[in-house]
Amino acid sequence: MKKSLSIFMMLVLLLGLLAACGPDREAREQSTEDENNNTENQGEEPKPEKLVVWEDVDKGIALEPAIESFEEEYGIEVEYVELNMADKIRDQLRLDGPAGNAPDVVTLPHDQIGQVVTEGLLQEIQVEDAVLDTFSESSISAQMFDGKLYGLPKSTETPVFIYNKALMDQAPETMDELYEQAKELTSGDQYGFIAVLDDFYMAHGYLAGMGGYVFKDNDGALDRNDIGLNNEGAIAGAEFIQKWYADGLFPSGIIGETGGAARDGLFNEGNAASVMNGPWALQGMKDAGIEVGVAPMPKLPNGEPVKTFMGVKGWHVTQFTKNPYWSTKLIEHITNEENAKTRFELTQEIPPVKSLIDDPIIAENEAAKAVAEQSQYAIPMPNIPEMGEVWAPMASALQTIATGKSDPKAALDEAVETIKTNIETNHPGN
Structure with missing residues (x-):
């Protein structure tokens, strides 16, 4: 009898405890829900005027x-x-x-x-x-x-391939094809293709397309100490550039600071069938009365695209x-x-x-x-401050390559050494 009474009393106490806790639990659940809603609403910060x-x-x-x-x-x-x-x-x-x-x-x-x-x-x-x-x-x-x-x-x-539709039917698919067309079209004051490739901004696409690089990209962080402008790919790209000059397919007047103006003048006068240039040049071409065609750059001999600077x-x-x-x-x-x-x-x-x-x-x-x-x-284009040390040494190297005064490997080795020295001197501690 006492045992049954004890069990009964325990059940009564347990039910009472649950009843007392019920409202508190509901309140806590409601409070949690309100906190979650408030957190969501706080996702947008106060608006400025x-x-x-x-x-x-x-x-x-x-x-x-x-x-x-x-x-x-x-x-x-x-x-x-x-x-x-x-x-x-x-x-x-x-x-x-x-x-x-x-x-x-x-x-x-x-x-x-x-x-x-x-x-x-x-x-x-x-x-x-x-x-x-x-x-x-x-x-x-x-x-x-x-x-x-x-x-x-x-x-x-970014630079693209621009051609005069009166002189070239369509853009070639490869640089090898363009090279053969350029040989056929180049005679006297007429040229098949002109690119200012002693300008590193323009030349970069050929070096990079063959496997070169300025600074190694490590998941969005550029390594200033890892320069790939004289690696095997960059040298191959420079050798390809040198061939165009050595074979007389580019006019001698496009070396140096006046190269861009000479290229533009020849194309706008109808003396160049095609050029490598940027979209910023198109209006001047149209103003000169040239009916232009525009295409991506033809593929390099290794099957890779010309990896232009952007x-x-x-x-x-x-x-x-x-x-x-x-x-x-x-x-x-x-x-x-x-x-x-x-x-x-x-x-x-x-x-x-x-x-x-x-x-x-x-x-x-x-x-x-x-x-x-x-x-x-x-x-x-690399956006780290050290990029400022690249332009001048590469321009000097490319000019000696274009004029045949140096072989590509020696010129690029010297340029990279200069770049590294200038970085250490002008950007210490980075």
Whole structure:
């Protein structure tokens, strides 16, 4: 009897305890749910009244519709100012940043990123993989420095193959084919193909396509101590370049600083069937009355593409903004597919947005399609400060190669030694 009573009393106490705990448990569950909801709502930081953007000169027309849709979606005013992107934006940011007058977002050429990050003018950004997947891999690589992302790309440019349709029916598929055509078409003052290959910007594609490289790329971090401009591939590329000069297929007047002007003059006068040049030259060709065709560079003898240097213009969040979250949201918005397409329509700047390569607006534009396709093979110019030590030694080496004063290996060995010495001298401790 006592045992049964004890069991009964224990059950009563247990039921009472559960009843008492029930409301507390429900309250705790509700509290947890509220905390989760609050965490989700806090994903967006407080909105600023205004964001300020520095845009390139004469490009604001393409920014305006992107700003309008951003303001409509997020309720944040965006003001923009046009400044020369090549130098004025960087130089002004150096002054206005410490003074408290810096913008939230700026546009810069990618080869300035390393320097301005080193100076503390830009900050790393964080975006989702889905955003990164919007763009070509090479254009995202151009926005990296020391393995970190410092911007999103807005446009790209790279040298391509341009030909006079009155003198050449179509672009050749390979450089070997072009070489044979050039031999047939070169006579007197007429040339089949002209490229300014003592200019390292232009010559790089041949050295890199054969296996050379400037600085070793380790997952977005360039190693200044690993220079591949005199490796076996680079030497093979230089030997291929030298052959064009040695066989008299390039005019002697395209060596040195006047080479570019000589190339442009010969083509625009109808004395060159084809050239290697950038999209920036097309308007002058059309103004000269030349009906041009544009294509990616023909493949090298090893079957690889000419891996031209690529320049990428991007959008960046400054170190001085008080609103990095919304500044990042802004550059995501103005580089999305819709706004990138609008920018191309209004400025002809070619966006490195993968989905637009097959869009009729680019696919049916011969020049834009060629640049977009060539950009898939192109390599962003190194954006670390040490790149400044590369240009002059490589120009000297390429000139001695082009004029036959040195064999490629000796010239490139000397150039690399000079580059390494200059890096150690001018960039100690890096």
